[in-house]
Amino acid sequence: MSELKEQLKSQIIEQLNLEDLTPADIKNDSFLFGDEGLGLDSIDALEFIVLLDSFYGIKIEDPAAAREIFHSVDSMAAFIESKK
Amino acid sequence: MKIIGHSYINPKGAFLNGQNVLIATEENYLKSYFSELEIDYSKFYKMDLLSKAAFLGDYLLRNSYKDLLNVENELQFVFANASSSKETDIRFIESYEHKKNPSPSLFVYTLPNILTGELAIKHKWFGENIFYILTKFDSDFFNDQIAMSFLRGNEYCLCGWVEMTGSPEDECFMFLVAKSEVVNENLSNKLNEILNNYRNE
Amino acid sequence: MGEESKLERSLKCYLKYGAIISPLGDSIEEHYLAFFENKSGIRKEEKTGFNAENLFLAKIEGLENSRYNALLKQACEKLIENYSSSFLQNPKTGIIVSTTKANLAAITTDAFESTRKIIDEIIHPFHEPIIISNACISGVLAVNTAADYIRLNKFDQVIIIGIDVLSDFIIYGFQSLFALSNEACRPFDKERKGISLGEACGILVMKNTPDEDFNVEVVGGASSNDANHISGPSRTGEGLFRAINKTLERSEVSKEEIDFISAHGTATLYNDEMEAIAFSRLGLCHIPTNSFKGYFGHTLGAAGIIEIIMCMVSMEKNVLFKSIGYSEIGTTETLNVISENRNMEVNTVLKTASGFGGGNAAVLLKCIQ
Numbered sequence: 001m002s003e004l005k006e007q008l009k010s011q012i013i014e015q016l017n018l019e020d021l022t023p024a025d026i027k028n029d030s031f032l033f034g035d036e037g038l039g040l041d042s043i044d045a046l047e048f049i050v051l052l053d054s055f056y057g058i059k060i061e062d063p064a065a066a067r068e069i070f071h072s073v074d075s076m077a078a079f080i081e082s083k084k
Numbered sequence: 085m086k087i088i089g090h091s092y093i094n095p096k097g098a099f100l101n102g103q104n105v106l107i108a109t110e111e112n113y114l115k116s117y118f119s120e121l122e123i124d125y126s127k128f129y130k131m132d133l134l135s136k137a138a139f140l141g142d143y144l145l146r147n148s149y150k151d152l153l154n155v156e157n158e159l160q161f162v163f164a165n166a167s168s169s170k171e172t173d174i175r176f177i178e179s180y181e182h183k184k185n186p187s188p189s190l191f192v193y194t195l196p197n198i199l200t201g202e203l204a205i206k207h208k209w210f211g212e213n214i215f216y217i218l219t220k221f222d223s224d225f226f227n228d229q230i231a232m233s234f235l236r237g238n239e240y241c242l243c244g245w246v247e248m249t250g251s252p253e254d255e256c257f258m259f260l261v262a263k264s265e266v267v268n269e270n271l272s273n274k275l276n277e278i279l280n281n282y283r284n285e
Numbered sequence: 286m287g288e289e290s291k292l293e294r295s296l297k298c299y300l301k302y303g304a305i306i307s308p309l310g311d312s313i314e315e316h317y318l319a320f321f322e323n324k325s326g327i328r329k330e331e332k333t334g335f336n337a338e339n340l341f342l343a344k345i346e347g348l349e350n351s352r353y354n355a356l357l358k359q360a361c362e363k364l365i366e367n368y369s370s371s372f373l374q375n376p377k378t379g380i381i382v383s384t385t386k387a388n389l390a391a392i393t394t395d396a397f398e399s400t401r402k403i404i405d406e407i408i409h410p411f412h413e414p415i416i417i418s419n420a421c422i423s424g425v426l427a428v429n430t431a432a433d434y435i436r437l438n439k440f441d442q443v444i445i446i447g448i449d450v451l452s453d454f455i456i457y458g459f460q461s462l463f464a465l466s467n468e469a470c471r472p473f474d475k476e477r478k479g480i481s482l483g484e485a486c487g488i489l490v491m492k493n494t495p496d497e498d499f500n501v502e503v504v505g506g507a508s509s510n511d512a513n514h515i516s517g518p519s520r521t522g523e524g525l526f527r528a529i530n531k532t533l534e535r536s537e538v539s540k541e542e543i544d545f546i547s548a549h550g551t552a553t554l555y556n557d558e559m560e561a562i563a564f565s566r567l568g569l570c571h572i573p574t575n576s577f578k579g580y581f582g583h584t585l586g587a588a589g590i591i592e593i594i595m596c597m598v599s600m601e602k603n604v605l606f607k608s609i610g611y612s613e614i615g616t617t618e619t620l621n622v623i624s625e626n627r628n629m630e631v632n633t634v635l636k637t638a639s640g641f642g643g644g645n646a647a648v649l650l651k652c653i654q
Binding site: 156157161167168170173174176177180185186187188191192193194195196197198200201202204205207208209210211212213214215216217218219225228231232235236237 | 335385386387389392393395396397401413415416417418419420426430433434436437439453454457458459460461462507508509510511512513514515516523524527535641642643644
């Protein structure tokens with residue numbers, strides 16, 4: 001699971017063009033969309049949907065329902081594990 | 085009309101009011117200018133070339149904004165380029181043709197006027213905006229636009245020619261113009277002079 | 286400054302029909318008939334989505350590649366049927382084009398080159414076209430800019446072209462934002478699910494002198510940025526509120542005089558909600574309002590122009606057109622959405638538009654007969 005989380009962090013940085021960040025800068029349990037997290041917005045949430053499909057083959061139909069999944073790296077990893 | 089300040093950015097350097105203030109230290113020159121200026125704005129990294137360049141050009145001008153009054157309502161953005169958002173458009177096409185999915189964060193930048201949106205957000209300026217596609221920088225055209233803007237009641241125009249396609253000729257030329265009592269200053273000639281000087285640096 | 290103000294107030298701007306091509310036809314008459322019958326140009330188009338989904342689009346049949354070039358040519362040819370060369374080629378005739386993507390098929394070289402070439406070949410205007418590319422508010426901006434040029438006395442008349450065509454690029458892009466509806470769009474409705482994309486070309490002609498018959502004056506206009514988000518509208522409708530406020534101030538028209546509002550009404554949850562909030566803040570909720578997107582779909586750079594053309598038809602025929610797709614209000618603020626065509630004197634119209642980049646624009650039109 002921790003390997004998945006590290007992988008996810010790299011993928012997030014790549015997918016969202018967060019050039020100034022390294023995986024070490026992203027805490028597993030930080031709320032990604034808050035100021036203490038990465039300060040992401042609604043478009044970034046949509047990019048997460050692309051990320052889940054492109055890297056993990058998981059399709060999300062309803063972006064609003066998906067908000068919980070993208071809460072943190074922890075919640076994303078848990079969701080991906082649950083879909084295996 | 086009076087030019088209060090002007091800035092210029094290209095792959096070689098960044099300039100303010102005719103002075104060279106930064107020299108590019110890497111191929112990703114926009115990133116290097118951003119780092120050297122020590123700007124705290126993480127949204128920068130999500131922007132495309134057009135928005136990054138305009139953001140930096142605008143940041144260089146920050147001291148010119150200090151004494152402006154009622155700027156959030158009466159400052160108009162007048163921007164133009166020749167290639168629209170071509171560079172981002174091509175990357176967006178790649179995202180759905182070669183990669184697996186159309187990228188929403190690229191799609192939202194496939195319009196040239198997004199850069200004015202980024203500037204408005206940064207400053208919380210609610211004024212008028214417009215983006216034109218010209219074949220080349222045209223100082224007479226900008227002169228007319230500014231005249232029209234002032235006739236409508238605006239007090240300032242922040243103008244820009246932001247041509248960024250990922251080529252060595254890329255440039256971002258921005259200038260801030262205020263209404264002025266001085267009638268005989270030929271804005272068009274002055275703009276050409278300023279830009280030519282920058283281009284020959 | 287005194288001389289300049291005199292200039293501005295004495296030079297007025299009048300709109301005439303130029304041309305209109307959409308799935309509903311290629312003449313004003315055909316469009317009036319379609320609107321009279323509440324016919325929509327939106328159809329289910331098979332396998333047009335990124336994953337071969339069926340989408341609801343307002344597509345023009347029979348356009349050959351490049352579809353943008355074919356549509357622009359057709360519309361320009363319609364224009365020259367009704368306006369003389371001496372008018373179109375006059376040194377005091379300007380020409381403005383509103384488009385978001387132009388000839389996207391040529392993106393690797395120059396997407397705007399064919400626009401200049403086709404206009405030159407068919408219309409031969411004295412001046413190069415002035416191209417506005419400012420997302421979905423481009424059309425309204427084009428009309429406001431044309432008026433500015435006339436008030437500056439740079440031109441006596443201006444040809445204003447608004448055009449965009451459908452493409453995978455646009456469709457997949459809006460899909461990636463989850464902004465498209467899986468049915469024909471339902472502006473302001475409780476069950477609305479998003480946009481139906483469309484394509485069209487509309488041409489208006491603006492002059493500084495009125496004709497003997499029907500004229501629509503462009504009294505004033507303005508734009509304003511939300512300063513909030515590059516692709517989502519402000520939750521308080523700040524930019525639209527300011528654009529409309531400035532428009533009314535510049536027009537010296539009070540909200541009581543407005544007979545009809547042609548809203549942007551794209552049918553996304555956020556846009557329509559934002560518009561309703563802005564209208565409510567301005568005290569405009571009781572004014573008959575519609576969205577033309579139920580007829581045309583969202584035509585991006587063409588939207589402002591073709592929708593202003595239909596505002597003119599409303600004023601000419603004194604009819605309010607039903608807002609197709611609407612049955613029950615789905616915004617926090619209740620608007621007076623037109624639910625059936627009805628005859629009414631329509632003299633003063635407010636047209637609004639909002640678009641990516643936080644842009645909002647409005648224009649105030651008055652019928653002079």
